[in-house]
Amino acid sequence: xxxxxxxxxxxxxxxxxxxxxxxxxxxxxxxxxxxxxxxxxxxxxxxxxxxxxxxxxxxxxxxxxxxxxxxxxxxxxxxxxxxxxxxxxxxxxxxxxxxxxxxxxxxxxxxxxxxxxxxxxxxxxxxxxxxxxxxxxxxxxxxxxxxxxxxxxxxxxxxxxxxxxxxxxxxxxxxxxxxxxxxxxxxxxxxxxxxxxxxxxxxxxxxxxxxxxxxxxxxxxxxxxxxxxxxxxxxxxxxxxxxxxxxxxxxxxxxxxxxxxxxxxxxxxxxxxxxxxxxxxxxx
Amino acid sequence: xxxxxxxxxxxxxxxxxxxxxxxxxxxxxxxxxxxxxxxxxxxxxxxxxxxxxxxxxxxxxxxxxxxxxxxxxxxxxxxxxxxxxxxxxxxxxxxxxxxxxxxxxxxxxxxxxxxxxxxxxxxxxxxxxxxxxxxxxxxxxxxxxxxxxxxxxxxxxxxxxxxxxxxxxxxxxxxxxxxxxxxxxxxxxxxxxxxxxxxxxxxxxxxxxxxxxxxxxxxxxxxxxxxxxxxxxxxxxxxxxxxxxxxxxxxxxxxxxxxxxxxxxxxxxxxxxxxxxxxxxxxxxxxxxxxxxxx
Numbered sequence: 001x002x003x004x005x006x007x008x009x010x011x012x013x014x015x016x017x018x019x020x021x022x023x024x025x026x027x028x029x030x031x032x033x034x035x036x037x038x039x040x041x042x043x044x045x046x047x048x049x050x051x052x053x054x055x056x057x058x059x060x061x062x063x064x065x066x067x068x069x070x071x072x073x074x075x076x077x078x079x080x081x082x083x084x085x086x087x088x089x090x091x092x093x094x095x096x097x098x099x100x101x102x103x104x105x106x107x108x109x110x111x112x113x114x115x116x117x118x119x120x121x122x123x124x125x126x127x128x129x130x131x132x133x134x135x136x137x138x139x140x141x142x143x144x145x146x147x148x149x150x151x152x153x154x155x156x157x158x159x160x161x162x163x164x165x166x167x168x169x170x171x172x173x174x175x176x177x178x179x180x181x182x183x184x185x186x187x188x189x190x191x192x193x194x195x196x197x198x199x200x201x202x203x204x205x206x207x208x209x210x211x212x213x214x215x216x217x218x219x220x221x222x223x224x225x226x227x228x229x230x231x232x233x234x235x236x237x238x239x240x241x242x243x244x245x246x247x248x249x250x251x252x253x254x255x256x257x258x259x260x261x262x263x264x265x266x267x268x269x270x271x272x273x274x275x276x277x278x279x280x281x282x283x284x
Numbered sequence: 285x286x287x288x289x290x291x292x293x294x295x296x297x298x299x300x301x302x303x304x305x306x307x308x309x310x311x312x313x314x315x316x317x318x319x320x321x322x323x324x325x326x327x328x329x330x331x332x333x334x335x336x337x338x339x340x341x342x343x344x345x346x347x348x349x350x351x352x353x354x355x356x357x358x359x360x361x362x363x364x365x366x367x368x369x370x371x372x373x374x375x376x377x378x379x380x381x382x383x384x385x386x387x388x389x390x391x392x393x394x395x396x397x398x399x400x401x402x403x404x405x406x407x408x409x410x411x412x413x414x415x416x417x418x419x420x421x422x423x424x425x426x427x428x429x430x431x432x433x434x435x436x437x438x439x440x441x442x443x444x445x446x447x448x449x450x451x452x453x454x455x456x457x458x459x460x461x462x463x464x465x466x467x468x469x470x471x472x473x474x475x476x477x478x479x480x481x482x483x484x485x486x487x488x489x490x491x492x493x494x495x496x497x498x499x500x501x502x503x504x505x506x507x508x509x510x511x512x513x514x515x516x517x518x519x520x521x522x523x524x525x526x527x528x529x530x531x532x533x534x535x536x537x538x539x540x541x542x543x544x545x546x547x548x549x550x551x552x553x554x555x556x557x558x559x560x561x562x563x564x565x566x567x568x569x570x571x572x573x574x575x576x577x578x579x
Contacts, residue, residue, distance in 0.1 A: 016377035091300035112566040117504025123555035178293035208401025211506040235403040
């Protein structure tokens, strides 16, 4: 090996190694900054109280309204996405197994759907709301977030279902089950780890998305008690408080950011743990 | 008993088809909705005028989107330039060189980065990137910047896009059969040469697609960019000045859009434009990926 070849080899490898380690550094850096900044103003009041009088001028209170609102919206949206998305994903893998071309085209469109930015969903949701004469409300927020996360759920679940061997389909059909029974009793069970991953991924996306609920869910200091009331969300709470000129309010935005980050980290870890746990019981 | 099972089968089969059809029809319905809402503005202005006009004064009925489109393009291209080398080299390293241990460490990191909400990236941008630009970068160039600038938007966006592009690149590089690389190694090429001439060349279409999809993702990103970019309407070439990307325009003005005539149509036109651009980019590059998978 000549000298130039060797240098190039070493230089290229070092650049690549540096890029890879910088990924981990970036993650650690982001999380460290959010936590260090957020924990200094994170008090029990932040998570246990709704905004009190003068909250937006630095008064008492917390962001419980936003935490609960976000969880409501994410749960509702995830539920709708499960009802719509899981049968769709199963259909691709049960009834379309023989139509390879069609299956690929559907996946191709689902992937493209995944790429549509949430602000477009938000704007569309807003026109839909006006059309139906609704106000900004919990229900509108749930519907828009559901539209946003359904393609994600379908594709994630489908990804796991497509790895299930053909023999399992055939074995279950040979035992006399209908397609539906095969779908829900065999494929769903075998792909249960994928289902968990898909649900948690979609939930995480739903809880963290700001642009889609900006138009549709509204914002309020109260915890919503009905579907037609507006609901605050955590990302928007962060966003609005951060645009305030008052330092105490900005500090609280950082604390809210830390709360959101913790929620997302928990979801991510849970997804990892649960999917590993449930894939152990799979037939092989 | 038998009849019951068949009825359940039929009903559930019907629901499966219906839900799949609903999901697949969604972009069409969305496009139609936004189009119908933006019709009033089409009737008064030509698309050319809307896209390349730079006079934005909604109260007087002038809607020129060029400052916003230019800002969007600028931020997107900046983020692209920053994120592409990192993604490219990291993906190569992770698929061709890295040890099991490093992979076990890195993949969760990528997953978490991908899962962090954009508002968190925005907060990070305000805490780190904005002060860095106003206190270090801009004095260095002898200019005065508040830090809320196109450059800040580009940096934040670049970091947001890294996990997205990286995941796709890893998928692409994984599909190259290791036999091809081994053939090249056995002919006397060094490891890097094999990677460069075999792995990269073989997956060229995939690489281009991953980058293209990253561009589309960056173009539509809203909250994080809006938090750090300054939101000031102007066309500028200086990255240290503020910009006002298209998604930020929609997000910032929904409150007042119903009080000014034509404003809502203009914003829906902006949303339609975003949808169209991103959907077209997505379809083109996804098709490219789809084609290479078939071969």
